[in-house]
Amino acid sequence: MSNIKEEILTANAAYVTEFGDKGNLLMPPGRGFAILTCMDARLDPAKYAGLAEGDAHVIRNAGGRASDDAIRSLVISYKLLGTKEWFVIHHTDCGMETFNNEVMGGLLESSLETSSVDESGWNDSGNGPGSTEGKYINWLTISGQEQSVVEDVARIRNSSMVPSEIPIYGYIYDCKTGELVEVPAATKVGAPG
Numbered sequence: 553m554s555n556i557k558e559e560i561l562t563a564n565a566a567y568v569t570e571f572g573d574k575g576n577l578l579m580p581p582g583r584g585f586a587i588l589t590c591m592d593a594r595l596d597p598a599k600y601a602g603l604a605e606g607d608a609h610v611i612r613n614a615g616g617r618a619s620d621d622a623i624r625s626l627v628i629s630y631k632l633l634g635t636k637e638w639f640v641i642h643h644t645d646c647g648m649e650t651f652n653n654e655v656m657g658g659l660l661e662s663s664l665e666t667s668s669v670d671e672s673g674w675n676d677s678g679n680g681p682g683s684t685e686g687k688y689i690n691w692l693t694i695s696g697q698e699q700s701v702v703e704d705v706a707r708i709r710n711s712s713m714v715p716s717e718i719p720i721y722g723y724i725y726d727c728k729t730g731e732l733v734e735v736p737a738a739t740k741v742g743a744p745g
């Protein structure tokens with residue numbers, strides 16, 4: 553077994569011993585809300601937003617972007633599981649600010665090894681073989697933090713599958729302090745109609 557696998561299974565065994573009555577939790581989120589946020593390892597929504605098991609839906613992807621699949625999850629979240637308020641939470645120092653579609657397409661074409669980054673940007677070993685498939689994907693990169701939150705809240709708000717009464721709040725998590733800072737323009741766009 554890899555060390556990581558062993559560590560995870562050891563941690564899980566300890567979790568099981570303290571699982572208590574959580575087996576009785578219901579499927580719909582008890583506190584009735586959902587968070588869309590970035591997969592960045594420094595962000596722990598359970599900690600930064602005070603969540604326990606059963607409380608809320610947390611939808612994560614690279615950047616916390618309102619991709620078609622994120623919207624799919626949010627629609628299920630309200631339509632089948634009753635959430636009534638949504639948060640879009642991006643963050644400072646997001647990796648999605650460090651490249652664009654063209655860069656990612658080029659890195660993947662160059663090789664499938666992990667690329668490295670320095671002051672000049674992303675570099676690839678060029679050892680090949682790579683893939684041109686990345687050139688066909690919109691990687692939903694971020695060119696401005698506040699702008700990306702506003703865009704994503706607006707995209708969710710404007711979806712014909714999203715009811716106007718659900719408020720959508722926009723925030724940026726500060727990786728240096730742990731603070732959630734509201735993006736008022738996003739929350740305004742996401743206000744219930």
Ligand SMILES: [Zn+2]
Nearest residue numbers: 590592646647
């Ligand atoms: Zn991020």
